[in-house]
Amino acid sequence: MIKKFDVVIVGAGGAGLRAAVEIPDEYSCAVISKVFPTRSHTGTAQGGVCAALSNMEDDSWENHAFDTVKGSDYLGDQDSIEVMCKDAIRAIMELEHMGMPFSRNEDGKIAQRQFGGHTKPADMNDPYGKRVSVKRACYSADRTGHVMLQTLYENSIKNQVTFFSEYFVTELLMEDGVCKGVVAFDIATSELHIFQAKAVLIATGGYGRVFRITSNSHAGTGDGMALVYKAGLPLEDMEFFQFHPTGLWKLGILVSEAARGEGGILKNKDGERFMIRYAPTVMDLAPRDMVSRAIITEIREGRGIRGSDGTDYVLLDLTHLGKEVIDDKLPEITGFARTYLGVEPTTDPIPIQPTAHYAMGGIPTNVNCEVLLNEDGDIVRGLYAAGECACVSVHGGNRLGTNSLLDLVVFGRRGGKAIHEFLKTASFGELNEHAGRDTNETIKNLMDSNGNEKISNIRTELQNSMMEDCGVFRTDEGLRKMISKLKELRERYKNIAVQDKSRVFNTDLVEALELENLLLTAEATVYGAYARHESRGAHTREDFPVRDDQNWMKHTFAFRKEEQDPELKFKPVVVTRYQPMERKY
Amino acid sequence: MDIQVKILRYDPDKNSEPYYQDFNVKGVSEDWRLLDVLHEIKWNYDSSLTFRRSCAHGICGSDGMKVNGRNRLACALLLKYINTKKPIVIEPLPFLPIIKDLVVDMSSFFNKYEVIKPYLITNTPPPPDSERLQSNEDAEKLFESAKCILCACCTTSCPSTWTNENYLGPAAMLKAYRFINDTRDEGADERLDILDTPDGIWRCHTIFNCIEACPKEINITWHLSQLKKRISSREM
Numbered sequence: 001m002i003k004k005f006d007v008v009i010v011g012a013g014g015a016g017l018r019a020a021v022e023i024p025d026e027y028s029c030a031v032i033s034k035v036f037p038t039r040s041h042t043g044t045a046q047g048g049v050c051a052a053l054s055n056m057e058d059d060s061w062e063n064h065a066f067d068t069v070k071g072s073d074y075l076g077d078q079d080s081i082e083v084m085c086k087d088a089i090r091a092i093m094e095l096e097h098m099g100m101p102f103s104r105n106e107d108g109k110i111a112q113r114q115f116g117g118h119t120k121p122a123d124m125n126d127p128y129g130k131r132v133s134v135k136r137a138c139y140s141a142d143r144t145g146h147v148m149l150q151t152l153y154e155n156s157i158k159n160q161v162t163f164f165s166e167y168f169v170t171e172l173l174m175e176d177g178v179c180k181g182v183v184a185f186d187i188a189t190s191e192l193h194i195f196q197a198k199a200v201l202i203a204t205g206g207y208g209r210v211f212r213i214t215s216n217s218h219a220g221t222g223d224g225m226a227l228v229y230k231a232g233l234p235l236e237d238m239e240f241f242q243f244h245p246t247g248l249w250k251l252g253i254l255v256s257e258a259a260r261g262e263g264g265i266l267k268n269k270d271g272e273r274f275m276i277r278y279a280p281t282v283m284d285l286a287p288r289d290m291v292s293r294a295i296i297t298e299i300r301e302g303r304g305i306r307g308s309d310g311t312d313y314v315l316l317d318l319t320h321l322g323k324e325v326i327d328d329k330l331p332e333i334t335g336f337a338r339t340y341l342g343v344e345p346t347t348d349p350i351p352i353q354p355t356a357h358y359a360m361g362g363i364p365t366n367v368n369c370e371v372l373l374n375e376d377g378d379i380v381r382g383l384y385a386a387g388e389c390a391c392v393s394v395h396g397g398n399r400l401g402t403n404s405l406l407d408l409v410v411f412g413r414r415g416g417k418a419i420h421e422f423l424k425t426a427s428f429g430e431l432n433e434h435a436g437r438d439t440n441e442t443i444k445n446l447m448d449s450n451g452n453e454k455i456s457n458i459r460t461e462l463q464n465s466m467m468e469d470c471g472v473f474r475t476d477e478g479l480r481k482m483i484s485k486l487k488e489l490r491e492r493y494k495n496i497a498v499q500d501k502s503r504v505f506n507t508d509l510v511e512a513l514e515l516e517n518l519l520l521t522a523e524a525t526v527y528g529a530y531a532r533h534e535s536r537g538a539h540t541r542e543d544f545p546v547r548d549d550q551n552w553m554k555h556t557f558a559f560r561k562e563e564q565d566p567e568l569k570f571k572p573v574v575v576t577r578y579q580p581m582e583r584k585y
Numbered sequence: 586m587d588i589q590v591k592i593l594r595y596d597p598d599k600n601s602e603p604y605y606q607d608f609n610v611k612g613v614s615e616d617w618r619l620l621d622v623l624h625e626i627k628w629n630y631d632s633s634l635t636f637r638r639s640c641a642h643g644i645c646g647s648d649g650m651k652v653n654g655r656n657r658l659a660c661a662l663l664l665k666y667i668n669t670k671k672p673i674v675i676e677p678l679p680f681l682p683i684i685k686d687l688v689v690d691m692s693s694f695f696n697k698y699e700v701i702k703p704y705l706i707t708n709t710p711p712p713p714d715s716e717r718l719q720s721n722e723d724a725e726k727l728f729e730s731a732k733c734i735l736c737a738c739c740t741t742s743c744p745s746t747w748t749n750e751n752y753l754g755p756a757a758m759l760k761a762y763r764f765i766n767d768t769r770d771e772g773a774d775e776r777l778d779i780l781d782t783p784d785g786i787w788r789c790h791t792i793f794n795c796i797e798a799c800p801k802e803i804n805i806t807w808h809l810s811q812l813k814k815r816i817s818s819r820e821m
Contacts, residue, residue, distance in 0.1 A: 036691070038735050039637075039645040096716040099705030099769065101727045108718035140728070146644060147731055154704040188684060217639040253642045336642060339661060340618075456628035500633035502598045505685040508632045 001193050004428065005030040005162075007419055008182055008197040010169050010224060013040035014145075014408030015387025015415070016203035017152035020161045022416025027423055030195060032164045032184055034219065034510070037153050041205050041217040042408060045145025046333060047258030048115060048137030049095075049405035051088035055109040056135040061085045063120045064136065066127075068403060069578045071117045071287045072360075072396025073537035073547065075237070075555070077574040080392045083367050084403075084410050091409045092138055100151040102140050103329075110138045113329075114261040117287040117400045117585070133285055137402045142256050142332045148405055167193070168510055169223065170439040172200070172231045172383070173431065177373060179383035180429045182227075183439045187510060190443075190503040194436050198426040199419045201384040202227065202363060202371075203412065207521040209514075211356035211471065212463040215247055215254035224389040226517035228363045229524060233373065233380065234557040234569070236391040237361035238521065239528030242399055242538045243472050245291035247355025249313040251340055255333045255352055257401040259318060260284045262329055266295070267315045267349065268303040274314075279585040286585045289398040289538040292354040296472050299353075307351065315349035322346075354472055358399055360538065361528070362391040364557065364571075369415035375557045375571040382426070386415040393555060396573075397537020446512050451495035455508070458489050458496065459515050462522060470526055475542050479530040486526060490519055524558040527566050532556065549580045587611045588664070589672035590622060592634065595683050603683065606631075607672065615665040619673070620648055623659060623687075636687040643800055646734035649741075650687050651676040656738035656798040678741040694737045697753050701761040701779055706772025723768045730763040730808055732801045739795035739805055751784040755795040755805045758786060762808045765815070773815075781816045789813070 005028045009016045012033035023029040033040070052059040065085040069076055096102060096110060103111040112135040119131035140147045156163075164184070171183040173194070181196040204224030208216025229235050245266070246255040260266070266284050268274045278294040279286035286294075295314050298304055304312035318326055318334070323346045326334050334345040343350055363385040364372040369392075371383040387408045394407060465485045469478035493516065500508035534548035535541050554570040561567055588610050595603035608626050620638055627634045636659070637647040643661035650659055653667065653674050667673055681689035711717050733756060740746055740754035761780055765773045780786040786809060795805040 035637075035639055035645075035647065036695075039639050039647045041640065041645075043734075044640050044642070044644045093711075093714065093716055097711040099764075099767070101724055101731050101763075101767070102716075102719075104719055104721035104724045106721075108720050110716050111721065140731075143728075143732065146734070150731070157699055158704040217645060218641060219639045251642075332644075339663070340616075340642070342616075454628075455632070498632075500635075502596050502633065502685070504596055504598050505635050505688050507627075507635050511632075 001191070002196055003030070003193055004196045006197065006423055007199050007201070008032060008195045009201045009203060010182060011203035011205060011387070011389070012037035012163065013203060013205055013387060014042035014148060014152060014405060015412035016201070017156050018409050018412030019201050019203060019386060019416040019419070021152065021155050021159055022413050022420065024420060030162050030164055032167045032169055032182070032195065034166060034168045034187070034223070036165045037163060038149060040149060041220055042405070043146045043149040044217065044254065045148070045405050046142040046254060046256035047261065048113065048139035048144050048402040049092065049148065050115065050118065050136045050402035051092040051138060051406065052085070052136055053089060053092065053110060053112060053138065055105055056112045059120055059134050059136055061088065063134065064088065066578060067117055067119055068394065068400055070583060071398055071400040073398055073583055074396065074549070074553065074580040075240070075393065075536055075573055076396030077393050078576040078578055079574050080367050080394050082576065084394050084406065087410050088406050091406065091413070095148065095151060095409060098151050098155050100140070101147050102138060113137050113139060113258065114285060115401045116257050116260065116285045116291070119282065130281070133282055137258070137261065139258065142258055142330050145405060168513065169227065170442065170513065172227050173435055174231045175429070175432060178381045178429060180431060183436045185439070185443065188505050190506060192436055192440060194431070196428060196431055198428055199382050199384060199422055201369070201386060201415050201419060202389055203385065203387045204389045206359040206388040207518065208356045210462065210466050210518050210522050210525070212467040213247060213252040213353065214356040215244055215252050216356065221514035222517050222521035223514065224385065225362055226520040228371065229520050229560050232560065233371065234364055234375070234559050235361065235524040236364035236557055237393060237528065237555050238359070238524040238558060239532055239539045239556060240360035240397050240537055241356060241525060242288055242358040242360060243292040243354040244288055244357035245295055245354050246316050246352040248336060248340055249307060249351035249353050250309065250311065252355035253336050253340060254355065254357065255316060255336065255350060259316060259330055259333060262325060263321050264316055264318045266291070267317050268298045269305045270303060274298050274303070282585045287398055287400060290585065292472050293540060295354055305351070313351040313353045316352045317349040318345050319347060319349065358404060359388055360391070360393070360395040360397065360399055362389045365390045365392055367392060367414065368418040369411055370418060375569045384415045384419060386411040397539060443509065446498045446509060447501060449497045451497040453492045453496045455496050455511050455515055458492055459518065462489055462518060466522060470529055473540050473542055474529050479526060482526050483530065486519065486523055493519060520560070523566060527568060528556045528558055531568050553580070586613060586615070586669065588613055588622070588669045590626070591672045591674045592686070593676040594686055596685050613664065615663070617664050618660050619652060619662045619664065619667070620659040622664070635685045644734060646736035649678050649736040649738045651679060656742045658736060658738065658800040661800045678737055680741045680747055681737070691737060693750070694740060694756070697757040698735065698760060700753065701757050701776055702772060703760045703764065705764065705767065705770050706775070707769065708771050717769045719768050727763055727767055729803055730759050732803055733759055734801060736800060738798040738800060742794040742798035744792055744794065745788045745790060749784065749788060752788045753780070753785055755789070755809065758789070758812060759803065759805050759808050762812055765812065777816055777819060780812055786812050786816065
C-alpha cells in the first residue's frame with residue numbers, strides 16, 4: 001500500500017517530535033515509530049538539559065561552548081557547537097512555554113544545578129585560566145527527559161500530528177542520490193507500507209544495545225543509522241561511544257550525573273575518594289569518559305569491590321546529602337537503587353559500574369540537519385537526521401551531560417525548519433516500480449528460513465564481545481579479535497530462523513531485523529576504532545594512549561561495502577576560536 | 586532456582602480462544618525482574634511469546650500486565666517479591682482487547698487521554714525572552730501527577746472502567762489534574778467541564794485499585810478527590 005506525505009519523520013523521541021511540531025499545518029506529516037511515542041528512550045534521561053540562563057549565577061553561552069568543545073576532546077565541530085550553545089537559551093524558554101514543568105529557583109525562574117564538565121572561569125578577566133563548576137543544568141527533579149518527552153508528545157497532540165505507532169521502517173527509498181520515502185511494516189499485522197515523501201527525517205536514537213551493559217532501552221538498536229549505512233551512505237565517528245560512569249551494578253540502569261551534581265562522591269573499596277587523583281579540580285564532576293576510565297582503572301588495580309556474581313564495582317555515596325535532598329532532588333534514581341539492588345541510598349552507598357550510554361557518532365549532517373553524502377559535505381536531497389542518531393558533530397569524542405536533551409530540541413527544530421524551507425519548492429519524485437521489493441524479500445526469507453541459528457545467541461555473543469573488546473579500553477589485539485568475531489556473526493546471521501510464523505505482532509521478526517541493525521552499527525564502530533591510532537574522548541587505545549592532533553583532528557566516515565570491509569574516509573574538524581589544548585580538569 | 590510460570594496465550598492467527606500455557610523456567614535468580622523471566626522464555630523456550638517492553642526500568646510504561654491478579658510493570662517487579670513456590674500467573678492488562686499474548690490494544694486508553702486536552706492551554710502570551718515565573722512550591726505540586734508513565738495499570742484495574750467503557754479513567758483524569766493545577770495554564774474550566782459529566786470524575790468511587798496498581802506509587806485517588814472538590818466549589 002502506498003501512502004503519500006509531504007514529510008515522513010522516523011522516530012518519535014525528543015528530536016522527532018520536536019521536528020514534527022515545527023512542520024506547518026498546510027503540509028502533511030507522518031511520524032513513524034516502532035514504539036508508541038511516549039515509550040521512546042528520551043523519557044529515561046534524568047538529570048537535566050543545559051543552557052547558560054544565568055538563573056543561579058553568572059554564565060554565558062561562550063562558557064557553555066568552550067566546555068562542549070573541551071568536553072568533546074576537540075573533535076566537535078566548533079561552528080555547530082556555537083550554533084547549539086547560542087540557541088540553547090531560546091530552546092529552554094520554548095520548552096517552558098510549551099508547558100514543560102521545571103524545578104524552580106527562589107525567584108520562580110528555572111532552577112539549575114551542577115553537572116560534569118560544566119565550568120566557568122574562576123576569574124572573569126582570565127577566560128582561559130582556572131575554571132570552577134557552574135550551575136547550568138536546567139532540571140525537573142530527576143525526571144527531566146520524562147517530562148520533556150511528555151511535553152513534546154502533548155504538543156504534537158495539540159498540533160494533531162499523524163502517528164504510525166508500532167511500524168518498523170526497513171528501507172530508505174533512495175534513487176540517484178535523492179530520498180523519496182521509506183518502506184515500513186505494521187508490526188500489528190505484518191502489512192507492508194510504502195511511505196512516499198518529499199522529505200524524510202531520521203530521528204531513531206542510539207544503539208547502546210550493541211553492548212552487554214547499557215543504560216539504553218531495548219529499542220536502542222541503531223535502526224536509523226543502519227538504514228542509512230545500508231543505503232550506501234556514510235556513518236560518522238562511530239568509534240566514539242560514551243560509557244556513563246554510574247550505571248547500577250549488573251543492570252546498567254542509569255544513575256544520573258545529577259547525583260554527583262548534588263554532591264555525591266565516588267569511592268573505591270578503601271573508601272577513598274579516588275577522583276582526587278584523576279581530576280584534582282572538579283573531581284567527581286569530571287566529564288564522563290574520564291570518570292569511566294578512572295573507575296575501570298580502580299577496578300583493574302584491585303581497588304574495586306567484588307560482587308556476588310564475580311564482577312566488580314565501585315561505590316557512589318550519597319549518604320552525606322541527607323534524606324531531604326535525596327528525596328527532593330533524586331527521587332527516581334534512589335528508587336531504582338532500592339528496587340533493583342535493595343540498597344537504601346540514604347544510609348548505604350550505591351554499587352555502580354560504567355554502562356554503555358550514548359553514541360556521539362551517527363548519520364553525518366550539517367547544522368541544518370541535511371544528511372551528508374560524503375566527506376566533502378555534499379548533501380542527500382530530501383534526507384535529514386537529528387538527535388542521537390545524527391552526528392552534526394556537536395559532541396565530538398565525548399558528550400557532556402545534559403547536552404543530549406539540548407541536541408534533540410535544538411536540532412529537531414532546525415531539521416523541521418530546514419524541511420519547511422525545502423518543501424516550498426520540493427515535489428514528489430517518481431517511485432521505482434519495484435519499491436518495497438527488497439523488504440518483501442528480506443521478510444519472506446526470514447519467515448521461511450529453517451536455519452538453526454538463534455537470534456538471541458548471536459545478539460548475546462555480539463554484546464559480550466563488544467563489551468570485552470570495543471568498550472572503555474581498546475587495543476589492536478582486541479579489535480582484531482572483534483573484527484573476526486563480527487565476520488563470524490554476520491555469516492551465522494544468514495542462517496537464523498524466525499520461529500514465530502504468525503503475521504500478528506511478530507516481535508521475533510522485529511528482533512531479527514534489529515539484530516541486523518546491531519551488526520551493521522557494530523561494524524562501523526569497530527572498524528573506526530581499529531583505524532584510529534590515538535586516544536581521544538571516549539575512544540581509548542591502550543596502545544596509542546595519547547591524543548594525536550597532528551594526524552587525527554578529523555572525523556571518520558565509514559562506508560559499507562557488500563561482503564567486504566567498510567571503506568573509511570576522513571573529514572577535517574571545524575575549528576573556529578578554540579585551539580586544541582591539553583584536557584585537564 | 587526453577588520456577589513455574591503460567592501465561593495467557595492468544596494469537597488470532599492460530600487460536601479461536603485464549604488459553605494458558607505453562608513454562609518451567611530453569612536457573613532463575615530471585616533478583617531477576619519478571620521481565621527477565623519473560624525474556625528467558627522468549628529467547629530460550631518459545632520465541633513466539635509476545636509482549637511489549639523497552640526501557641526495562643519502569644520509565645517507558647510499555648510492559649504493564651496482570652501478575653497473580655494484580656496490574657504490575659514486569660520490569661519493576663523482582664522475583665523476590667513474588668511467591669515463587671506457586672506458579673506465577675501472567676495475563677494481559679484486563680479490559681483492553683488482546684492483540685496477541687500480553688499485547689493489548691491501547692487505543693481506547695489513549696483516546697480518553699486526548700479527550701481531556703493534555704497540553705498547556707493559554708490565552709496570555711508568554712514573555713518573549715524569558716520563562717513564565719512559577720514558585721518551586723507550585724511547580725512541585727505538579728510533579729507527582731507528572732510522574733505518570735501512561736502504562737494503563739491504573740485505568741484497567743478500576744471496576745468503574747470494567748462496567749462503563751466510556752469512563753475516562755484515572756490516568757486521563759490524573760493528566761487533567763496536572764494541567765488544571767498548573768499556574769501557567771488557563772484551560773481549567775474547559776477541562777473541568779469535561780470531567781463534570783456522567784463518564785467523568787463522578788464515576789470514581791474511591792475504590793483505591795488505581796493506587797495499588799500504580800508502579801510509580803502516585804496517590805491517584807487523592808488527586809482525583811482534589812478535582813471533585815474543585816468542581817463542587819465551582820458550582821457553589
